[in-house]
Amino acid sequence: MNDTLSVNDFSDDVTDQAALFPLLSDKGDRRLIVEWIESHDSYTLVDPDQPVETATFDCCIVDGEMLQTHAETLRARKRKAEPALLPCLLLIPGADLSVIETDRGEIADSVVFETADEVVSMPIKKAELEWRVEALTRLRTQSLRLKKRTETLELFKQAVESSGHAIWMSDATGTIKYVNSEFESITGYSRTEAVGESPELISSGAMTDDYYSDLWETITAGDTWHEEITNQRRDGSQYVADQTIAPIVEDGEPKAFVAVQRDITERKEIEQRLSLYRDIVERLEDPIMLQSCEGEFRLVNDALCSFAGLSRDELLGDGEYEFMDAATATEIARQKQRVIETEQPVEYSVEPTFTHTDKEAVFYTSRYPYYEDGELTGTVAICRDVTNLDKRTRQLKVFDNILRHNIRNDVNVIRGRGKQLQDELDGDLKAAADVIVERANGLLTTSEKSRKITDGLSDPRDPAPVDLGQVVRNLAEETGQKWSNASIDVSAPAQLVVSASDSIDTAIEELLINAVVHNDSDEPRVSVDLTVDSSWGILRVRDNGPGIPEFDRNVLESGGAIETLSHGSGLGLWLVYWTITHSGGKIRVDDREQGGTEITIRLPLAAEK
Template sequence: MTSDGTGTADDFESGLSSPADSATIYPLVTGDGNRRVLREWLSTHDIYRVVDAEVDLEAAEFDLCIVDQGGLKRHADKLRRIKAETKPVLFPVLLLLPERQSEIIETDRGEIADNVFGTTIDEIVSLPIRQAELEWRIQALLRLRDQSLALQDRTDQLHQFKKAVEASGHAVYITDPEGTIEYVNPAFEELTGYDREEAVGRTPNILHSGEMPPSYFEELWETVLSGAVWEEEVIDRRKDGELYTAYQTISPITDGDDVTALVAVQVDITELKDVHRQLRVVDRILRHNLRNDLTVIRGQAERVRTDVSGELADAADEMIGLVDDLLTTSEKSRAITDVLSEQPDSQRIDIADVVRRIASAADADSSARIDVDVPDQAIASATTNVHEAIEELVKNAINHNGTESPSVSLSVTVNDQNVVVTVADNGPGIPEMDRAVLAAGDAIDDLYHGSGLGLWLVYWIVNRSGGSIAVGDIEPRGTRVTVSLPRDEVTTPATR
């Protein structure tokens, strides 16, 4: 391209194009020769799209504008407006300036005011120019534009994130790796009573209640500094001295292997804990009164049975059986209340050992045939009362079998993700309502009553262990209940 505004594509010296993503360029060049040569050169690049000159500058969509002195004089105001509207994203403008006019760059004298360069032009090249240099200048400006777009996108995301955190109904605070608070949201101020100025620069020790043992915080720090997420209940103290209970999640923010900050979220569960305590008190009172009354009734029925015979004795025996069933239901109700009231406490549990012990007890207490197939070890992550769920399934399979030769088979297998316990029997099958309880914790009929409390207990224990239950039929007769529990990946070998 020549410096006098005339020339052909042959006037370019040879150069190679560098790879780049597709970009749209608006060539705002007034010199006929340079405009033609520039458009022809750009059209040889698959990575560039050229805006039609008939499209108005402010209506066009493009990534970079190439302008000469005439185009700049004519469209300077529009270019400034476009650049102002796109800030902070870079809208790059490249000025082609004949070499004999390069002194304009060095002084504020001349036809083009210095402030035009300062606010409008991002790069100036002198003509004539080699293809390779022009290509490099274009690519450099496009890279800067891409970086500004990426930065703006990230800024927008952070702004949206901050708005979401600010509007959150749960307390959020961020600390550095040493625990110094750097940010709190309005919900934190409302929950704790500390405003932002009081909390920032201090540590979460301002919330220390003295209710949590030192081991709690030792385990917390060990967990988050290793890069893992901490989730537990905590009893903290507000600024006014009042205690509150929160479910707290602390997540480490990492850069590679380094923890650079911590995001903590507190959900206030004080009222929920109070409701749980009240329900447990009511539950204990009701069960205590029910147990006392049923014990009296059972004693009376036993005396009647010793003094009479025939139908009256049979009726007394039936009464004793009903009382025993109600007492069992009461105990299962207590177990369910305990499960739902306490925070899930998952631990490493050898399910193979649990199943062996349950099978041994069932074999000694019943006439059913008990078959067991378990590996030497199968470590799962489950709540400490998971044995109650498996035991309930075994008892249910035996007690509701209804055949002359009841049989139950217990097996444990381990796959890549789960420890799987299977309880299979040759009984009549499980009703649809009971299947719904086991699989989804759902009673499909409003008339579903308390006789299935044991199955509810199974569902809630497995659910709070992070597991699942499936129920299937066995041909020609029988049921297979499969309990899948998350395996402990560190210690459990997978078996096929």
């Protein structure tokens, strides 16, 4: 029996010997059968004293008494082995039919024929026993192989049906014989509609004739085809697939083909967008970079390479320390760490010294957190080259300083002469002198506010933590001392720390002075309240004056009408607007029912350290 293999009903392991289990009550018959089994290299002996429930065998040789005793167990073992055969050979004495007959003369089907696969009478010749056992063990081996193939095919079918890719199979002519459920999902065609058709069913017309000629030539030659293809769904929409078609070859000839399609439409769309974005990034004259959380460059554009004086390959994997002075690189590293810790964008300016080029630049940088699959993996920076703007700003600041210095000197002279005239003249001439002094004072005030605005615009520092409660209390006390007829009440917590521009004290002072100076009441009253609302610090300034003009309201709330600002109060209100906006805050102006104005300012609370 060298051409047979053995696999027991509890294992798929393959051996080259069939295991025989002599389940015999007659000691003489058992001895003869055991000796016969041991004399064959093709068989192995299963210990006859093993329990029937646990014995592992390929064929059971049983007599009538043992059959009657173990019939139910043997039947259970046979059912468990299905669809493989677990054969039993029944030995009965030639003249004893009691095993297969009942006391009523009927054949005991449930006992014998549902359990035994062959029945032979004793005594039996060795040649016949050899033939009978060999036939049963061969059937056992064949049934095991068939079972294994069936299980493999079923597993293959489950895998194909569970695949996330569209799979179809065709015969040698290309006629579709099978499609899986994902094919139905992707293409919109059901199995019934697809089977019997050719793959032209999903042809979009986007591929050339040469494409299909090369495909067919490749797979009919027995080779595998792997290319992208644009197909068409049942509803007329198109999709892009990564397609592999492999031939199933028998006797050197393709007998069938199996195709696997992976829908990559979304990926192709993303690639096209990325390609467009990459082209845009590369064309920009401003440096753009993507860096890991450790600061290593993962993406850089040509502009950065040009400033750095290094190639893209030289930059990738390194950081700013490779091409600029250490102090600037350290400052950039600090800003990157801010983004990583807060997961919020930051803006800053740097003026690096490049170590590989003689270029000069001032960069205003916006840096953002970068995520992959929802996880923070680095930062993206867009560096705006503001070198020329910075030079102009410095030049304008110098010009502004010179101009303001000259104006202040001249105005001071005019005011001094006007005061002299006030002391020496009376009547209409004294009134004229009063106007001169008043206007001179107004010009000096406007000049001072202009200076503060110029300083703020030319050097806009990042908002920083400020104890707004302490600032308000100090300014209210100073304002009350200057205008003793005014009542200024403050309601504020002991400490209220907000994030604000460093000109926040000037802005609040402007609001308090306006509330007093432009108040037509005999007893100007101003109340300042500080409260907290969620993540905001709220500042409310209320007065009992005549209300705020529409022009000034527009300046405060939207920064509008800046081109028409000419007087000191207008510039002051615009300074308030710019300060609050730069701090990330908001302003609202309301008229009070009992008269006067209420100005509400919202400033973000400072982050706790």
